[in-house]
Amino acid sequence: MFHPATKLVVITEHFVSKKVCKIIEAEGGKGYTMVPAGGKGLHHWHPTLEKATVIEGFDNLKFEVILVDRKKGEAIAERILKECFGEYPGVMYLEDIQVCRPERF
Amino acid sequence: MELIFDFLSQFARQLQSPTLTFLIGGFLIGATGSKLSIPSPIYQFVVFVLLMKIGMKGGVEIRSANLADMFLPAVITVVIGILIVLIGAFVFRRLPGINAADGYATAGLFGAVSASTLAAAIVMMEQESLQFEAWVPALYPFMDIPALVLAIVLANVHREKSKNGAAHKVDTLAIVKESLQGSALSALILGLMIGLLGRPEPVLQSFYEPLFRGLLSILMLVLGMEAWSRIRELKEVAHWFAIYALIGPILHGLIAFGLGYLAHLATGFSPGGVVLLAVIASSNSDISGPPTIRGGIPWANPSAYIGASTSVGTPVAIAVCIPLFISLANIVFPN
Numbered sequence: 001m002f003h004p005a006t007k008l009v010v011i012t013e014h015f016v017s018k019k020v021c022k023i024i025e026a027e028g029g030k031g032y033t034m035v036p037a038g039g040k041g042l043h044h045w046h047p048t049l050e051k052a053t054v055i056e057g058f059d060n061l062k063f064e065v066i067l068v069d070r071k072k073g074e075a076i077a078e079r080i081l082k083e084c085f086g087e088y089p090g091v092m093y094l095e096d097i098q099v100c101r102p103e104r105f
Numbered sequence: 106m107e108l109i110f111d112f113l114s115q116f117a118r119q120l121q122s123p124t125l126t127f128l129i130g131g132f133l134i135g136a137t138g139s140k141l142s143i144p145s146p147i148y149q150f151v152v153f154v155l156l157m158k159i160g161m162k163g164g165v166e167i168r169s170a171n172l173a174d175m176f177l178p179a180v181i182t183v184v185i186g187i188l189i190v191l192i193g194a195f196v197f198r199r200l201p202g203i204n205a206a207d208g209y210a211t212a213g214l215f216g217a218v219s220a221s222t223l224a225a226a227i228v229m230m231e232q233e234s235l236q237f238e239a240w241v242p243a244l245y246p247f248m249d250i251p252a253l254v255l256a257i258v259l260a261n262v263h264r265e266k267s268k269n270g271a272a273h274k275v276d277t278l279a280i281v282k283e284s285l286q287g288s289a290l291s292a293l294i295l296g297l298m299i300g301l302l303g304r305p306e307p308v309l310q311s312f313y314e315p316l317f318r319g320l321l322s323i324l325m326l327v328l329g330m331e332a333w334s335r336i337r338e339l340k341e342v343a344h345w346f347a348i349y350a351l352i353g354p355i356l357h358g359l360i361a362f363g364l365g366y367l368a369h370l371a372t373g374f375s376p377g378g379v380v381l382l383a384v385i386a387s388s389n390s391d392i393s394g395p396p397t398i399r400g401g402i403p404w405a406n407p408s409a410y411i412g413a414s415t416s417v418g419t420p421v422a423i424a425v426c427i428p429l430f431i432s433l434a435n436i437v438f439p440n
Binding site: 013043044055057058088 | 287331338392393395399408
């Protein structure tokens with residue numbers, strides 16, 4: 001029932017989210033999941049959106065892209081690293097996972 | 106001497122006003138590490154109601170106003186926005202240990218306008234029975250947008266010049282669009298349009314106006330809490346940002362007060378209008394400006410400009426500048 005696949009996880013600022021989505025789609029990602037992210041980074045604490053923050057857009061998002069072709073994941077990661085992480089903070093990693101219905105990815 | 110005495114008595118009275126007590130209360134709640142928090146959707150709703158009310162009231166008044174009266178104050182407002190950024194850029198360029206981009210970004214935020222300071226000034230002026238033309242708050246974007254655009258253009262020109270000598274083109278339209286799409290300015294413009302084109306008086310009087318003061322107190326509480334939480338970030342950057350944030354709002358407001366006074370002499374711009382213009386100039390954007398700056402100058406350090414604006418600039422604009430300019434008006438415009 002389960003098939004091997006790769007999950008690319010990207011955690012970055014809301015500001016750069018549109019660009020990240022474009023790169024994922026341009027490099028063959030068929031879809032992705034976005035959830036609010038918060039926690040402690042290298043410099044300071046990044047709050048989640050539960051508490052009112054006066055300033056708009058400084059929240060962080062976590063993207064998850066599942067791909068059956070690992071090379072596509074690597075290509076997406078390479079472009080995000082080059083085009084987004086020069087000016088915006090971010091964390092990125094790949095995970096080996098098992099998925100059902102692999103044709104969706 | 107009279108100004109100092111008047112200011113001190115005014116200031117002591119304002120410290121007890123709901124606007125300032127809630128701001129200080131929020132700051133203390135933050136300092137004590139209390140778990141009390143206002144959820145984001147409530148905060149967003151509060152900003153929406155406040156700006157809709159200000160916009161609608163302005164729109165209703167513009168319907169019957171002489172548009173020619175608005176012209177000179179609007180021009181002055183644009184000039185002030187540009188002037189504040191140029192002064193800020195000039196000052197930061199000469200200070201040691203300042204990253205140029207951080208200086209431009211901070212100057213841009215201080216040239217831009219704070220919706221919360223504007224709302225606080227309106228309530229405090231109503232308490233003092235200081236009348237102003239209801240279209241004055243509509244001058245907000247005339248200062249906000251030129252300041253943000255200019256700061257982003259200057260930062261980009263500086264960056265390109267230091268790289269290869271050729272300036273790269275900044276997408277000004279995208280910055281204007283980004284500013285107008287911010288929640289505070291969107292609500293203000295929507296309110297203005299509804300007030301201008303519709304007949305919103307019944308809902309304005311029965312819903313938005315009675316809610317205004319109460320909701321402003323919640324906004325002040327959130328601002329106080331935010332000011333405390335950003336102080337740590339400000340400590341990480343050069344102390345010049347804190348000094349600029351302390352002096353800048355007062356200086357910017359005084360420049361606006363002077364230019365507003367000239368408009369008073371030339372076209373009869375009301376004393377209340379002069380005060381509100383000075384408060385708009387002394388305020389620094391705390392809701393919609395930072396994301397525009399982050400998008401336009403992503404290589405600037407947000408801790409510098411947000412720390413300066415939210416933890417020092419906004420409290421100074423609300424707690425010092427509003428009472429200062431109300432007191433100044435009482436002396437400059439005796440009844």
